Amino acid sequence: MRLPLIVLAVLAAGAGAYWLLARGPAVQMAVAQTGNAAQVVYATGVVEPLQWxxxxxxxxxxxxxxxxxxxxxxxxxxxxxxxDDAEERAVLSELEARLERLRADAERTKTLVERNAMSRISFEEKLTEVREFEARVAAQKDRINDxxxxxxxxxxxxxxxxxxxxxxxxxxxxxxxxxxQPTPLRVVAEINEEDIGKVAEGQKALLRDDGFDDGVLEAKVQSLTPKGDPKTKTFRAYLALPSDTPLMIGMSIEANIIVREASGVTLVPADAIDDGKIQVVEDGRAIHRAVDIGIRGSRMVEIRSGLDAGEEVLSPWRGDLKDGARIRLAPAAQQ
Missing domain, CATH: 2.40.50.100 (RNA polymerase II/Efflux pump adaptor protein, barrel-sandwich hybrid domain)
Known part of the structure; x- marks a missing residue:
C-alpha cells in the first residue's frame, strides 16, 4: 500500500503546482486614488538675517x-x-617728528627768501617736502584707524x-x-542648475530642520540670482520667512519648493509606471495600458488620462509579465 500512497502524493503535488502555475505568479497590487499632487524642487540653505x-x-x-x-x-x-597698532604708532611718531623739522626748515627758508638771501626755488622745494610728509602722516593715521x-x-x-x-x-x-538685525529672516538656498528654470518668485516652499519635527515650516521664494556658480552648478534663491518663524540664524535647512500643484487628480504609486505605461488588473490578468502622466512626486504620480480612480494596478511594475498574463493577487499594498 505504501507505493500507491506515494504515487497519489506525487500526483497531488503535481496537480497543485499546475494549478498555481495556471493562475499565474503572485503580484502586489495598488488601487488608484484621488488626491492632491505637487511637483517640488529640492534645495538646501542656511537661515540668515535680511540685513547684516x-x-x-x-x-x-x-x-x-x-x-x-x-x-x-x-x-x-x-x-x-x-x-595691535604699536608698530604703526612708532612709525607715525617718526614721520611726525620729521614733518616738524621740515616745517621749521621751511619757515627758516621763507625768512631767508624774504631777505633775498635764498632763492624762491629753494623755498618751493622745502614746501614740496612738507606736503609729501603731510601726506605720509595722513596715510599712516589711516592705517592706524583701520x-x-x-x-x-x-x-x-x-x-x-x-x-x-x-x-x-x-x-x-x-x-x-x-x-x-535679528528680524526679518530669510533662507539663502542653493538650487541645482537643471531645476532653476522651474522656480519663480512667489512660490511656496516647505522647510525641514532636524530641530523642528512638529508642524510645517513655510517660506516663500523672494528672489533669484541671475548668475549661477559654474563650479557648483547651482543658483542662489532667497526664501522669505514669516515673522513668527521658530528658525534661528545659522540653521541648516532643507527646502521643497512647490513649482506645480494639482488637486482632485488620479494618483498611482511611482513604481507602478514604466515608460508611460501601467499594468491594470482585469479579470485576473495584467493588461498593459498607456497613460498620460502629469506631476511626478517621489512616491505618487498624477495620471491625467488612461486610468480612473478605483482601478487596480500592479505595484511595483513587473517587467517579467507579458501583456495579458495571468496573475495571482497578493494582499493589496497600502497606499
Missing amino acids: AKVTALQRKRIIDICKCEGRRVKKGEVVARL LELKSPVDGIVLRRDGEVGEVAGTGVNDVLLWVG
Whole structure:
C-alpha cells in the first residue's frame, strides 16, 4: 500500500503546482486614488538675517581688544575690536617728528627768501617736502584707524568669532563679528542648475530642520540670482520667512519648493509606471495600458488620462509579465 500512497502524493503535488502555475505568479497590487499632487524642487540653505554685515580686519594683526557684546545693540561706527597698532604708532611718531623739522626748515627758508638771501626755488622745494610728509602722516593715521574695527551698520551683535591674542586674518571667512538685525529672516538656498528654470518668485516652499519635527515650516521664494556658480552648478534663491518663524540664524535647512500643484487628480504609486505605461488588473490578468502622466512626486504620480480612480494596478511594475498574463493577487499594498 505504501507505493500507491506515494504515487497519489506525487500526483497531488503535481496537480497543485499546475494549478498555481495556471493562475499565474503572485503580484502586489495598488488601487488608484484621488488626491492632491505637487511637483517640488529640492534645495538646501542656511537661515540668515535680511540685513547684516561682517566685521573683518584689513590687516593681519593680533587682536588686543574685542567687545564681549553678543546680543547687544551697537551703533554704526562704534568700535567693536582693536588690533595691535604699536608698530604703526612708532612709525607715525617718526614721520611726525620729521614733518616738524621740515616745517621749521621751511619757515627758516621763507625768512631767508624774504631777505633775498635764498632763492624762491629753494623755498618751493622745502614746501614740496612738507606736503609729501603731510601726506605720509595722513596715510599712516589711516592705517592706524583701520586697526580700530567699527560696526558697519546699526544692529545687534549676532555672533563673535574672535578672541584677544588671536591673529586676525584677512580672508573671506576670517570674520570677527557678525552685526545685523535679528528680524526679518530669510533662507539663502542653493538650487541645482537643471531645476532653476522651474522656480519663480512667489512660490511656496516647505522647510525641514532636524530641530523642528512638529508642524510645517513655510517660506516663500523672494528672489533669484541671475548668475549661477559654474563650479557648483547651482543658483542662489532667497526664501522669505514669516515673522513668527521658530528658525534661528545659522540653521541648516532643507527646502521643497512647490513649482506645480494639482488637486482632485488620479494618483498611482511611482513604481507602478514604466515608460508611460501601467499594468491594470482585469479579470485576473495584467493588461498593459498607456497613460498620460502629469506631476511626478517621489512616491505618487498624477495620471491625467488612461486610468480612473478605483482601478487596480500592479505595484511595483513587473517587467517579467507579458501583456495579458495571468496573475495571482497578493494582499493589496497600502497606499
